[in-house]
Amino acid sequence: MNARTILWTISSSLAALGIAAAAVVTLNLRGEEPLPTAPETVASTPELVARGEYLARVGNCMACHTTQGGAAFAGGRGIETPFGVVHSSNLTPDKAHGIGQWSSAEFWRAMHHGRSRDGRLLYPAFPYPNYTQVTREDSDAIYAYLQSQPAVGEANRPHALRFPYSTQAALAVWRALFFAPGEPVVASLQTAEYNRGAYLVNGLGHCTACHTPRNALGATSDAQAFSGGLIPVQNWYAPALNAAAEAGVKEWPVQDVVALLKTGTAPHGSVMGPMAEVVFRSTQYLTDADARAMAVYLQDLPQHTVELPPATLPADSAMARGAKVYEQQCAQCHGDQGQGQPGAFPPLAGNRAVLLADTTNLVRVVLQGGYLPATAGNPRPHGMPPFRHVLSDEDVAAVATFVRNSWGNRASTVGAIEVYRAKERRGM
Incomplete structure (x- = not known):
């Protein structure tokens, strides 16, 4: 390869990189408007704050932005992702660490464009790919509510993401590929x-x-x-x-x-x-x-048919073992015929959660137990205790296979390896 060819190859590569970089920058700026130059705030009223509180609950903001036992909206909760841990930010009106110096326009930009007050791109663990559809009016109401909360001087914890996911460049490429600011879609033919x-x-x-x-x-x-x-x-x-x-x-x-x-x-x-x-x-x-x-x-969602893998007939030994475990540990609540108890324990016969092709949830519930939420409409729900310290992997697999293939149920078997993997994933 002569010098001219080498030079041409380098020049072409640099030009291609430059075009790609320009495309990434352009795509990350689509739909954005300049922030107001004059200070701009929302005129807060009790009605607006109350509306914002309701909307913040609908968005489940507190779940991510509050650590266990910590101050509300003070951030710091670690959100695990396949790329590392993202720590939620402080949303209280603290001026040093929270959003006390943010304008409503800057808050709207975070919700709608996924961009922080200083222009940094936000990680989509904050679900701005969905929140981009929230209206400016609702964003302003949430902003007013958060500004009404007690200020908490809790410093934001740095993220713990692996390279290159920790870089703004990688995040810009991700956004160029997968994110565009949106707006509510109104179906004219719908109610x-x-x-x-x-x-x-x-x-x-x-x-x-x-x-x-x-x-x-x-x-x-x-x-x-x-x-x-x-x-x-x-x-x-x-x-x-x-x-x-x-x-x-x-x-x-x-x-x-x-x-x-x-x-x-x-x-x-x-x-x-x-x-x-x-x-x-x-x-x-x-x-x-x-x-x-x-x-x-x-x-009204368009319906799809789920292709289920063919259910193989479970081994007699697995069914016998599962029947014994079920009789000893499960029948008292779920019934001899998997019929459950109305208002207390769900039936297992014909239960969609039991018959899912993906057995992850069924295995997790047997291992960890399962608890319904305490709500105003069901303040004292029944729960299921964990069995990971009582049953072996083989027992869990057998009883899962048994309930998936009894009382008219028919689904694939569950192997001990699936139980082991579920435990390994969660460090049980």
Whole structure:
């Protein structure tokens, strides 16, 4: 290779890099408007603060921005991701560490564009890919509410992300590929109730953040929205909301969907794991009108058929072992025929959560136990104790296989290796 060829190759490579860099910068600036030059604040009123409090609950802001036993909204909670740990920021009006010096326009830019007050790009562990659909009016109300809270001088903890994910350059590339600022989508042929539900589910409720599969870089796809996904690091499966075989509610009476959102339990199912926390901290506080609007929207989702793997006939030995474990540990609550006890313990016969192709949740519940959220509509829920210190991996696999293949149930078997992996993932 002569010098001219080498020079041409280097020049072409640098030009390509320059074009790519310019494209990344351009894509990261799309939709942004200059911040107001004059100081700008929201005129706070008791009504606006109360509205902001409600909206902050709908968005479940406190769950991430409050450590266990810590001051509300003071940040510092570690959010584990496949790329390292992101620590939530201080949202109190402290001027040194919180948002005390932020204007409502700067707060809106964080919500809508995922950009901090100083212009830094924010990590999407803060779900701005969903919050970008929140209106400016609602953003201002949340801002007014947060500014009304006690200031807490809690310094923000640095993130603990691996290289190169810790760099702004890598984040800029991610945003160029997977993020564009949006706005509420109003379906002209739908009712106001449907559009309100769409706004809550897709925006502040950020339901797709869990109920949609993520690619290797942690991004969701609109084409796969609501089709279910394994929650990274937490290792709970958020079932599909658009499939009757998983967590679809199209055929439910609308009042049962409302009950599930507001109490955590309904005649057709109940919530556990991460969704129990969502109901406890967020959806139980929905107004009846907003809960109904969300139900109407979720029932109207285009439905998909889940392709289940062929169920092989379980070995007689596994069924016998599982039957023995079930009789000793489970039948007292769930019944000899898996019928459950209405208002107390869910039936296992025909239970969608039991029959999911992904057995993660079933194994996790047997190992860790499961507890419904305490809500105003169900203040003293029943729970299931953990069995990880009582049952061996083989016993857990056997009883899971038994309940998936008894009383008319038919699903794939569960192996001890699946139980071991579930324990390994969570350090049990």
